Amino acid sequence: MLHRAWQFCGKWCRWSSPFIHLLTLTVVTFGVLAPLVCHRLLHSYFYLRRWHLNPMSQEFLEQNQQEGQDALHYFEKMQMPNTSDASGSDSFQPLLLITIITVQRRNDFHYVLQVASHFHRLLQKCGTHCQRHRMLLCNVESDPSSHQDVRLLSSLFPVVSRDRTAENPDPSLNQFEKEKQDYVFCLEQSLLVYSPEFILLVEDDAVPEEEIFSVLQHLISARFSKPYLRDALYFKMYHPERLQHYFNPEPMRILEWLGLGMFLGPVLAGTYCRAVGRAGPSWSLVAFFALYSMALAELVGRHYGLELRRLHPALYNVVPASECCTPAMLFPAASARRASGYLRGLRCRQGFAKDTALYSLLRAKGENAFVLEPNLVRHVGMYSSLRLKSNPKLL
Structure with a gap:
């Protein structure tokens, strides 16, 4: 079963157009995987504030109160x-x-x-x-x-x-x-x-x-x-x-953000070409993966990369x-x-x-x-x- 699924995936990757591949990657990443993985990350754009903020705030207060008691005992001893x-x-x-x-x-x-x-x-x-x-x-x-x-x-x-x-x-x-x-x-x-x-x-x-x-x-x-x-x-x-997000007034962060895209764009484009059997990445593929990686880094949260x-x-x-x-x-x-x-x-x-x-x-x-x-x-x-x-x- 797994062998047949892998064969089907390989044929789909070879026969489908790059547009379909990249559209699917974008939808799956930003519509499914990232929200599922990051919905509890406090400083991510995917954070579900309505679901998590109140219980997380209460949990933090209770934990911090306990840490205060631990510190009191630390010095009393x-x-x-x-x-x-x-x-x-x-x-x-x-x-x-x-x-x-x-x-x-x-x-x-x-x-x-x-x-x-x-x-x-x-x-x-x-x-x-x-x-x-x-x-x-x-x-x-x-x-x-x-x-x-x-x-x-x-x-x-x-x-x-x-x-x-x-x-x-x-x-x-x-x-x-x-x-x-x-x-x-x-x-x-x-x-x-x-x-x-x-x-x-x-x-x-x-x-x-x-x-x-x-x-x-x-x-x-x-x-x-x-x-x-x-x-x-x-x-x-x-x-x-x-x-601490990239999308802020500080110019150094914008340069850092562009540098991230310039580095990951060619790397991901090259990886994609090897996976689908293409000769080499085009400038459009490099540009797509540069923007893809920049958007993912910003939406997940620069803080976590730091x-x-x-x-x-x-x-x-x-x-x-x-x-x-x-x-x-x-x-x-x-x-x-x-x-x-x-x-x-x-x-x-x-x-x-x-x-x-x-x-x-x-x-x-x-x-x-x-x-x-x-x-x-x-x-x-x-x-x-x-x-x-x-x-x-x-x-």
């Missing part, structure tokens, strides 16, 4: 005296200072504990390669003593706090300007306390990926040999997956930064000083938050900034300190 000094008297100069900026949120998720526990574990795993890395907590809660998770972590890590309990509240201070001022405070305190060569400023809902330190080591030791990278204002470690770059640190993309967002940012020390000075001269508001403010500086000050792809942190904070949601969703 390893309480020890804090021998680190956050006063600036320590003569040790770290290569990389990981500063976690944190504010009190919902206690049941323990966001800052999740982030701190992952960094602590990865630092232990990294061993001698990360001996010159340090962690610092920057507590920007209006009443620092009310942040329970920081009180737990203060016995393990150095902490700096921005205490505003004695200050008269400024009625003109909106939440976006406050967030910017807190960001500048943590950046400047990082420089003051340890004077590191690099600062990784991480928000308290940005959990690091397993390979973060190997990628950062490669970035600092190898890629920073290029002056245009070494002198950049900042490096983003995260860009929202929903904004995941292949995690195989080795050298495969990570370093491309010009786009506007959104700031869960994890790497600043060389000199750039951190420039960035804090720039931000002090700007006032944030609705529609002009700190990420937009930082991005606006690139053109205004003639600076460069870059983003690493794929992301080096996972954004887990569905409950925002700025935009309160009673029923948050993954998208």
Whole structure:
């Protein structure tokens, strides 16, 4: 039976016209196979939002809540005296200072504990390669003593706090300007306390990926040999997956998309010709398979193709930064000083938050900034300190 089916398929491929072959391939791929395979992929155009979004969002919240409890138990089991000094008297100069900026949120998720526990574990795993890395907590809660998770972590890590309990509240201070001022405070305190060569400023809902330190080591030791990278204002470690499609304003992605088609077009056309016994691909066949592969990559989701770059640190993309967002940012020390000075001269508001403010500086000050792809942190904070949601969703 299988032998007869194979013979029939071979005769059909030889006798049918290429138009029928390619039309059938297109219909089967985009009408049947891709929707069946990708309907649960959150960042794919084939994602069935009506079917999956609510249960997936609820599942994510429950899992994240459990991870928060696991992080709480992680630190409760390893309480020890804090021998680190956050006063600036320590003569040790770290290569990389990981500063976690944190504010009190919902206690049941323990966001800052999740982030701190992952960094602590990865630092232990990294061993001698990360001996010159340090962690610092920057507590920007209006009443620092009310942040329970920081009180737990203060016995393990150095902490700096921005205490505003004695200050008269400024009625003109909106939440976006406050967030910017807190960001500048943590950046400047990082420089003051340890004077590191690099600062990784991480928000308290940005959990690091397993390979973060190997990628950062490669970035600092190898890629920073290029002056245009070494002198950049900042490096983003995260860009929202929903904004990582090829069909976006960023010109570098369009070039990448065209390059994908130029590579896969001839490869797939050659494979097709061998399968049907044709002498060689024509330009029309190459063009078809180029467009076919480009459409498939865009509709399935560029984000999933980027995941292949995690195989080795050298495969990570370093491309010009786009506007959104700031869960994890790497600043060389000199750039951190420039960035804090720039931000002090700007006032944030609705529609002009700190990420937009930082991005606006690139053109205004003639600076460069870059983003690493794929992301080096996972954004887990569905409950925002700025935009309160009673029923948050993954998208």
